[in-house]
Amino acid sequence: MSFVELEREEQAGRKKRIIDLVVELFAPGMIDLDPCSTAEANTRVGAVRFFDAAADGLDPGNVYSGNVFCNPPFGVMAGGESMQGLFLERCLAEYREGRVKQVVLLLKAAVGYAWFRQVGGLPHCTLWERLAFVQPAALCGEEAGEGLRWGSKVQNPHGSVVVYLGPDPQRFAKVFGRAGSVPGFNGWALAG
Known part of the structure; x- marks a missing residue:
């Protein structure tokens, strides 16, 4: 594949939304x-089931099953534990216990945080582009204050990483390798 063809393929891959890649x-x-959604956000994600903040996706009574997409909120719990780290731990436990088939976690690239250290040992993809997230319109300064706002005007100060827990890391690398760098797949280790 020529450099021009590769660049065109990369550009096309980056244009696909992350949810499209998960699907x-x-x-x-x-x-x-x-396990980290709202009714409004689920109109875009399209999960069969979701847990909102009131249902609390970290509650041990909430059953995880099947294919899980998890995009935990930023921030910390009352005890100072990272929400992202707590959801990563929950998803790891659910996968290791065989209660879920596979999991895709969309996390902030939080290099330097203790919870993030284990990401390096898991199949993951560091996304090339900063993502825009959804927020309630009221938080975006819109007068109506209803609904959600999608897109580039919703600020995200962090880069993102996608983590995969599942039986087919090669498929993960092929799919997400079009949107970012997957160590050992499209990185320097296999170049040339």
């Missing part, structure tokens, strides 16, 4: 659970 990875299945 492609899970095919022929779908997103069965999003």
Whole structure:
């Protein structure tokens, strides 16, 4: 493949939304659970089930199953523990215990945080572009204050990493390698 063809393919891959890549990875299945969502956000994610803040996706009584997409909120719990780290731990436990088929976690690239250290030992993809997240319109300064705001005007000060827990890391690397750097797949280790 020539450099020009590779660049065109990379640009096309970057234009796909992360959710599209998750759905492609899970095919022929779908997103069965999003443990960190809202009814409004789920209109875009399309999970069969979701837990919102009131249901608390970290509650041990909430059952995880099937294909899970998890995009935890930033911030910390009352005890000072990172929400991102807590959801990563929960998803790891659910996968290791065989209660879920596969998990895709969308996390901030939090290099330097203790919880983030284990990401390096898992199949992951550091995304090339900074993502824009959804926020309630009221937080974006819109007068109506209803609904959600999507897109580039929703500020995100962090880079992102996608972590995969599942039976097919090669498929993960092929799908997400179009949107970022997957160590050992499209990085320097296999170049040339």
